[in-house]
Amino acid sequence: MTKYTHRNGLSRRTLLKTGVATAATTLAAPMVWAQSNIVLRQAGTGVSAFNDIAEKVQGDLGITLEMTALDSDSVTQRVATQPDSFDIADIEYWICKKVWPTGNMQAMDTSRIANYDKIAGTFRSGKLTPTSEIAQGTAPHTVGFTTGANGKDFVQEESGWMTLIPTIYNADTLGIRPDLINRPIRNWSELLNPEFKGKASILDISSIGIMDMAMVVESMGEYKYPDKGNMTKAEIDLTLGVFTEAKKNGQFRAFWKSFDESVNLMASGEVVIQSMWSPAITAVRAQGIPCIYQPLEEGYRSWGGGMGLAASLSGAKLDAAYDYINWYLSGWAGGFLMRQGYYSAVPETSKNFMSEDEWGFWYEGKESKGEIVSPQGAKLEGPGAVRDGGSFIERMGAVACWNSVMDENQYMVRKWNEFIAA
Amino acid sequence: MQKSKGNNALTGWLMVSPLALVLFIFLVLPIVMIAVVSFWQTTAFSIVPAFQLENYEFLFGSPVTYTVFINTFKYAILTWIFTVLIGFTVAYYLAFHIRSLTWQVVLFLLCTIPFLTSNIIRMISWIPFLGRNGIANSTLISWGLIDEPVEWLLFSDFSVVLAFVHIYTLFMVVPIFNTMMRIDKGIIEAARDGGASGSQILSNIIIPLTKPGIMIGTIFVVTLVMGDFFTVRIMSGSQSANVGRLISNDISLLQYPSASATAIILLLTVLIVIAVLLRFVDIRKEL
Structure with a gap:
């Protein structure tokens, strides 16, 4: 000092x-x-x-x-x-x-x-x-x-x-394999679409997973939460109930807890639609496998x-x-x-530390002029590519909810544990 | 005379004390601590000392607990059946079909070689093998045995038990092989001279004499499988749970009291299982 x-x-x-x-x-x-x-x-x-x-x-x-x-x-x-x-x-x-x-x-x-x-x-x-x-x-x-x-x-x-x-x-959303789905995906509810039975996944981190679930439940029209970020016990039961039923029907291939697990599930084709994080999409694409961070109508988590x-x-x-x-x-x-x-x-x-083209692509949602490379130098996109979801303001402006810790966190955690064990 | 007797007692106490001390500090105290914490209370971020039965009430009140315990036993029993069959066969072959001691040792070491790698790596390598587009499925398809990839190969009870058997069979082979090697070959010769058939020798001599080995192997396998959570998590794709996973989920969510309560119940269950197993064979007498 x-x-x-x-x-x-x-x-x-x-x-x-x-x-x-x-x-x-x-x-x-x-x-x-x-x-x-x-x-x-x-x-x-x-x-x-x-x-x-x-x-x-x-x-x-x-x-x-x-x-x-x-x-x-x-x-x-x-x-x-x-x-x-x-x-x-x-x-x-x-x-x-x-x-x-x-x-x-x-x-x-x-x-x-x-x-x-x-x-x-x-x-x-x-x-x-x-x-x-x-x-x-x-x-x-x-x-x-x-x-x-x-x-x-x-x-x-x-x-x-x-x-x-x-x-x-x-802003997070669902990741999809467009080559294996072959049709547009527009809503969070697609995660529980029986079409993807045995090919869906969700992350096993309660505070994040519950929010993804809430987006899905709302999108399915099952329930409209007054505040997704602070659910009542009844709302927690309802949300996890919907997903427990889907789990029992074999909707999910696996749940993931760490970043690399989500990359492997997607890259190997075990899963075609799942909760995902942005760099995981980048990692799948860097292997030459098509993967989209799909913007959805209900907005982002x-x-x-x-x-x-x-x-x-x-x-x-x-x-x-x-x-x-x-x-x-x-x-x-x-x-x-x-x-x-x-x-x-x-x-x-x-x-100041990005090229004009990089700034345009990543931040402003503009079409890339040249190749877009990862910080490690691997090619991610060629010229003419546009970021999924568009510009910073478009993406962060469409945030529907944030990862949360609720007042009923204790209860939610226990129910989550039951969901995983169910 | 008096003095030497006193000395003996003192020597006895001294000799037993290092082990007793180590066990007390590293085994008894932690378990007591876990038992104490299991009655405490949690809030979102802190643990409050209290005496309340809420953790146990929740545990016994939740239907999930029972499913999870049934699952735990299911994995333990299935794994036990396969490891006993494989372990016994391997040990039998090594002990009675291989004549020279050198080859027995060489082949025995050969069995242990895969176990020199981390069991997590051995487990994870099953994933690309069994996957939807994995080697197993593509081979079966190219042989024309199946038209579509088989889904239950991975992230299912099948893959969990497969990984358990793969990882824990050696724990069965070693004690069984050990007891088989101590069977007096003379007894088998005598039985043969007396006209006993191969299957009679197996069922009347070898199996009864190998019981302690099987029992030791059983205790290893059953306790390991009942406490293992990582294999279940990885091989079921986080979709199934045994008691170990319930505990590890609780811990990762900072629910220490509830994890402790589950751990205490698991400990009691395992102790009961071992007590029952020991009723069948008196290991100390047979060793």
Whole structure:
């Protein structure tokens, strides 16, 4: 800490006093941590744990990033029960709702976040554009702010203390194999269409799966939820009842829990329609197998991920963590992740790290002019391709619900367990 | 005299204490802890010490619990039948048909070679083999035996039991082979001289004398299958559940008290099963 303060010629107090604008310029060029051997342990869901990012951080900041990729449930468990096993938790907002009250994480001072003002509206006011409606479920802004550095509850306005700094997010829908289905798919209800008996799949992560189910139940016309993101016990019974019946009738080939399982199910042709995540579609396509992330009339089920700080972080490590987060929002990482099909929390800065054609394809929903390649260099699309679902505003504007933790979570989890065992 | 007697008792206590201590710390305490937690309460993110029977009430009140326990027994029994048949045959061949000790050892080691790889890898390699477009289906189609891919090969009870048998047969072969090797060849010769047929020798001499081995193998296989959740999850495509999966689902959803309650019930069930098995054969006497 002392070392850091001396070098910058600023103590944290003066830094705060000088205000956001100055802080932004100071922090935009963070010092290099090479001599200090700072190691940050990042535990997170596999979606954003890329070695490329760790290498780039090492090169740019001199911080060694040790990434652990776990499935959503394991990461929740780790943050809730092993507070000393991580420095940075890279989790989703619904996980934040579960683990924040444990006090194992500390809030972030937004005045130390250089690009705070550029973070997409979805994560601050909840509104993508001033006119957008807020979708049902655990919308990120509802669990994005807390009362103070040690706050344990959530506040609905921009309080200056953020629980998670948003990193990536996306609008999810069903993935399909167009070559094996051979007809247009327009609604969520197709997941339970008997036509796909034994060839459908859904993910076995309750907080996400229940939302996919709700989209299907609504689309089938079985029930219209007042709030999908906060179901009553009766609604939970109804939703899982519909799916238990389908399961018993042999609708599903398998359920998947991790990203690679969903890729294998789709690529091998075991499943032709299923819940899926965007990079999984990319992975199937990279094998030369046609796979579409099908936009549906009822809209998307969305999720957002962000990084939070462990409560135990202090001194130089805490400063390094802020540097890392500022680096993350400064563009390179966003550009990298947007080329995977995710959206960056600060799209503006990512633009500088993408070619015009890439930006047009991934963000603006324009037709590609040249080849679109993955960050690893594999060809994804040729010229003339358009992203499934169109532009950022079209896709994120059509979000119907967010992954959620409900008031009746306990009950839902038990019922979910029964569904899997049924 | 008095003194040496006291010393003996002391030596006895000292000799037994390291093991007792290790077992107490690493076996008894955790189980006691699990039993205690099973009466606690959970909220979405924390566990509250309490004494309430809600976890057990929910467990016994849910029809799913019974289906899952029946499933667990079904997998255990099916796996047991196949592993006993295969294990006994393999052990019998090794012990009585292979004459030289060197070859017995070589062939026995050969049996264990596949088990040097991770059993998760051995299990997962079944998936592309049994899949809808897998090797098994495409071979059967090219032979003209079936017209359409057979669906029940993968993500079914069949594939679960297949993987269990594949993984756990060795646990049956080893103890059975071991007891067979200790059968005095003289007894078999005497029986043959007395005019006993092959099947009489098998049913009157070899099977009764191999019982302890079969029993030890049975305990291994039954307890392993009853506690295994990973095989069931992978091979059934997450669609079936045994008790182990119920527990692992609870744990992954942070429902520790409810997981503990299920674990306690599973532990009691397994102990009862073993107690019943031990009624049939007195392992300590036979060894």
